[in-house]
Amino acid sequence: MSPAPVTTDYLAHIKPLKAAAAAQTTETKDLQAIAAGHLTKGTGRLREHVFVEGKGINVWTSDGRRLLDFSSGIGVTSLGHAHPDVTAAIAAQAAKIVHVQCAIANSQPQLQLIKQLLPMMPDASLDTFFFWNSGGEANEAAIKVARCFSKRQNLIVMQGSYHGRSMGAASLTRSKTIYFEGTGPLLTSVFATPFPYWHAMGFPKDTPSDVLVSHAVKHLENLLQQQTAPKDTAAIFIEPVLGEGGYIQAPPAYMQALRRICDQHGILLIADEVQAGFYRTGTPFAIQHTGVRPDIMVFAKGVANGMPLSGIVTRKEIMDVMPPMSLGGTYAGNAVACAAGVATTKYMATHDIAGNVNARAEQARKGLMAIADGPGGSIIEEVRVTGLMMAIEFKDPRDAGSEAFPAGLNKMVQDACLDKGLLTLTMSIYSTLRMIPALIVSEEEIDQMLAIFGQCVRDVAAKVGAK
Numbered sequence: 001m002s003p004a005p006v007t008t009d010y011l012a013h014i015k016p017l018k019a020a021a022a023a024q025t026t027e028t029k030d031l032q033a034i035a036a037g038h039l040t041k042g043t044g045r046l047r048e049h050v051f052v053e054g055k056g057i058n059v060w061t062s063d064g065r066r067l068l069d070f071s072s073g074i075g076v077t078s079l080g081h082a083h084p085d086v087t088a089a090i091a092a093q094a095a096k097i098v099h100v101q102c103a104i105a106n107s108q109p110q111l112q113l114i115k116q117l118l119p120m121m122p123d124a125s126l127d128t129f130f131f132w133n134s135g136g137e138a139n140e141a142a143i144k145v146a147r148c149f150s151k152r153q154n155l156i157v158m159q160g161s162y163h164g165r166s167m168g169a170a171s172l173t174r175s176k177t178i179y180f181e182g183t184g185p186l187l188t189s190v191f192a193t194p195f196p197y198w199h200a201m202g203f204p205k206d207t208p209s210d211v212l213v214s215h216a217v218k219h220l221e222n223l224l225q226q227q228t229a230p231k232d233t234a235a236i237f238i239e240p241v242l243g244e245g246g247y248i249q250a251p252p253a254y255m256q257a258l259r260r261i262c263d264q265h266g267i268l269l270i271a272d273e274v275q276a277g278f279y280r281t282g283t284p285f286a287i288q289h290t291g292v293r294p295d296i297m298v299f300a301k302g303v304a305n306g307m308p309l310s311g312i313v314t315r316k317e318i319m320d321v322m323p324p325m326s327l328g329g330t331y332a333g334n335a336v337a338c339a340a341g342v343a344t345t346k347y348m349a350t351h352d353i354a355g356n357v358n359a360r361a362e363q364a365r366k367g368l369m370a371i372a373d374g375p376g377g378s379i380i381e382e383v384r385v386t387g388l389m390m391a392i393e394f395k396d397p398r399d400a401g402s403e404a405f406p407a408g409l410n411k412m413v414q415d416a417c418l419d420k421g422l423l424t425l426t427m428s429i430y431s432t433l434r435m436i437p438a439l440i441v442s443e444e445e446i447d448q449m450l451a452i453f454g455q456c457v458r459d460v461a462a463k464v465g466a467k
């Protein structure tokens with residue numbers, strides 16, 4: 001391989017323009033003014049802070065604040081910000097070649113990444129890949145492949161699911177209407193079935209899992225008899241851990257029932273592992289907790305530690321129905337992103353990430369339960385910890401003995417945490433806060449999180465007058 005060029009002689013014929021570009025501002029208030037004046041509000045923003053640096057679990061803002069990042073950019077920086085191996089791989093690849101368009105040539109890192117990923121697959125039948133940039137795009141690809149292979153149109157999704165915001169992926173999404181409100185019509189042939197989650201099904205919190213599962217399966221069987229005939233149904237999409245919908249792990253019995261129903265009717269089972277994949281729950285993919293084989297698996301986020309990279313993987317016989325040029329995109333499987341993916345997955349394959357995830361999850365679960373059982377814990381409805389996907393669902397404060405009804409306890413606690421330097425996320429239509437730190441989080445950092453979160457729960461409970 002030839003070394004990176006050390007001179008810029010090859011650019012000598014490109015003449016600089018006379019008027020030099022204005023120096024870029026680094027002042028926080030100037031940067032914020034640009035955002036306020038010229039950047040869409042359509043993304044929403046937790047605060048108008050500007051992140052300038054990250055290392056491990058820490059990020060620093062342009063005005064010098066250090067935050068403990070328990071969001072990891074929504075589960076993306078799986079090995080922590082600026083992981084040295086990933087940074088080195090990005091720099092090395094950027095110095096060689098950045099863009100190799102997938103319909104023109106293969107890039108080395110893309111093929112090396114496949115070699116890394118094959119042994120991680122939940123089933124050896126998952127052996128043929130297509131890479132794209134975002135999780136939503138990968139779900140778009142999964143829709144196309146499922147429809148082309150099955151020659152059927154209809155799709156079944158879970159109530160509370162989140163699969164992305166582009167039009168096809170938004171059509172699969174059932175966690176909140178805000179993701180598509182006012183933008184329809186979406187795909188019409190998408191049908192929702194309940195996910196076994198007590199709150200969304202209107203059952204008491206202590207409802208046994210087998211009761212939830214049997215109701216959910218019954219609904220699905222009815223759906224296949226009343227709304228979408230099996231012969232018209234291409235695929236069932238499921239997040240093995242419901243993400244945006246509240247961090248609820250699909251019970252193995254439910255996944256096994258889905259597999260049975262799919263096999264019975266020739267329907268494809270599609271696991272969206274965009275958020276739960278790449279050791280987030282202690283195994284390479286969350287579906288591995290259930291013993292179920294998906295027909296298509298969708299991945300993104302944790303695979304490349306912050307570089308935009310996603311993909312789908314399926315059996316060769318399924319992928320091979322796709323005619324040349326039917327899948328792709330200018331940036332699909334970008335070489336630098338794939339190089340980051342190779343470094344990320346190599347680190348995962350050679351370090352005990354699973355051991356750390358399991359130990360830190362248990363530490364967090366115990367600490368969060370203690371907070372829920374302690375002073376101010378009356379505002380907490382439920383603590384759910386699946387690996388390093390942690391959810392704290394809050395109660396209607398009136399049920400917690402408050403006379404007031406401040407909406408959004410999750411938002412109040414999130415704001416209080418941020419004021420104290422802990423970055424968390426909210427989710428779900430049920431007032432829920434989530435924490436999803438990098439998988440390399442330390443025991444000490446979990447303790448720091450618990451100290452801040454516990455204090456904020458007590459403060460908010462006192463503020464709303466909860467008993």
Ligand SMILES: Cc1ncc(COP(=O)(O)O)c(C=O)c1O
Nearest residue numbers: 134135136162163164243274275
């Ligand atoms: C389960 C799941 N699927 C799909 C997506 C969409 O991914 P992206 O935002 O990269 O389009 C997300 C994003 O949070 C997700 O959690």
